[in-house]
Amino acid sequence: MLPFSAKTEQVDRCVTFVTFPDVKLLDITGPLQVFADANIFLGRTAYSTPIASYYGGPVETDAGVLLNTRRLAGIGLDEDDTLMIAGGLGVFPACRDLRLVQAIQRAASKAGRIASTCTGAFLLGAAGLLSEKRAVTHWRYCDQLADACPETEVDADPIFIEDGRVWTSAGVTAGIDLALAMVERDHGRDLALELARSLLVYVKRPGGQSQFSEALKQQKRSATGRFDALHFWMKDNLTADLKVEALAERSGMSARNFARLYTDDTGLTPARAVEQFRVDAARAMLENPNVSIKTVAGQTGFGNDERMRRSFARLLGVTPQAYRERFAVEMADSL
Known part of the structure; x- marks a missing residue:
């Protein structure tokens, strides 16, 4: 692979990954791969990526893979460097390890x-x-x-959040999006897009994009899971007839019984759920600036852009055009 040709800031940065027993392996390897590939594209070691723990030595991950770590206190960090804390079920006992917490405070x-x-x-x-x-x-x-951090404003929706020098990301693969955003900050958008293409991410997702789809939201909202299969069928068939009568027939119920049970189970009427599924799909399509708003409306079941505009205003408080202006991403070239 040829070195990346764009002019970049010649600053060597250390990204230290903090681990503990039962750390989630992908929380480390996903972001780490982004920084390692950035070095390949840049043709130099722009990022060093030590993996650290309190004591150093081998640390077993949740996947049973042993990581050879360095002692956190022995890694020198400065203002150009990043301290990245991985997740996993082991994080909860790690929070009770006062020595590790204090070592993180010193490194931070x-x-x-x-x-x-x-x-x-x-x-x-x-x-x-x-x-x-x-x-x-x-x-x-x-x-x-x-609950654990009452002085923190926890936002459940975004993929990642940057607040000053503190960056946090959502579940697992969102760490890749976080790392891409850091590379963009350090070396520019062109390199981040090249990395996204190389990693088969295709587009570099903005941090404000929702971390889970409407289908997953409905699963979380459902009291029984009774309508999970229907939700995923709806997601894949947004241009089909999704009126109450059609959904009831697919569920093997009368329209009246279906509407009652569905609302009791999910807290939404079937019509509002359909609207939310269509808005969710339209949001994803609008992030591609090469697709017209009229096409988005047609392919997500709204029928026309005016109907889509009304739904966006009702559910998101913005127009489709305003959403696109905020979240559209440059599409990487085809592989």
């Missing part, structure tokens, strides 16, 4: 950028680094993070 006082992937946010919180900050973690743990 030197680093210019502090970050977490997934539930690594809990360790940032335990170290007092999320106080008066806006943060995100995996949607399943957002309420728990809000």
Whole structure:
């Protein structure tokens, strides 16, 4: 692979990944691969990526893979460097390890950028680094993070959040998006897009994009899971007849019984759920500036752009055009 040809800032940066027993392997390897590939594109070691733990030595991940780590206190960090805390189920006992928490506090006082992937946010919180900050973690743990860190504004929706020098990301693969955003900040958008294409991400998702789809939201909202299969069929058939009568027939119920049971189970009427599915799909399509708004409306079941505009205004408080202006991303070239 040829070195990346764009002019970039000649600053060597250290991104230190903090681990602990039962850390989630992908929380480390996903972002780490972004920085390693950035070195290949740049043709030099722009990023060093040590993996650290409190004691150093081998640390077993949740996948059973052993990582050879360095002692966190032995890694020198400065204002050009990043301290990145990984997540995983092991983060909860790690939060009770006072020595590790204090070591993170000391390292964070030197680093210019502090970050977490997934539930690594809990360790940032335990170290007092999320106080008066806006943060995100995996949607399943957002309420728990809000309880653990009452001085933190926890936003359950975005893929990642940057608040000053503190960056937090949602579940697992969102750490890749976080790392791409950091590379863009350090070396420019062109390199970040090249990396996205190389990693088969195709587009570099903006941090404000929702971390889970409407189908997953409905699963979380459902009390019984009775309509999960219907939700995923709806997601894939947005231009079909999704009126109550058609959905009821597909569910093997009368229209009246279906509407009652569906609303009791999900807290939404079938019509509002259909609208939310269509808005969710339209949001994703609008992030591609090469697709016209009229095409988006047609392919997501709205029928026309005026109907889509009304739904966006009702559910999101913005027009489709305003949403596109905020979240459209430059599409990487075809592979």
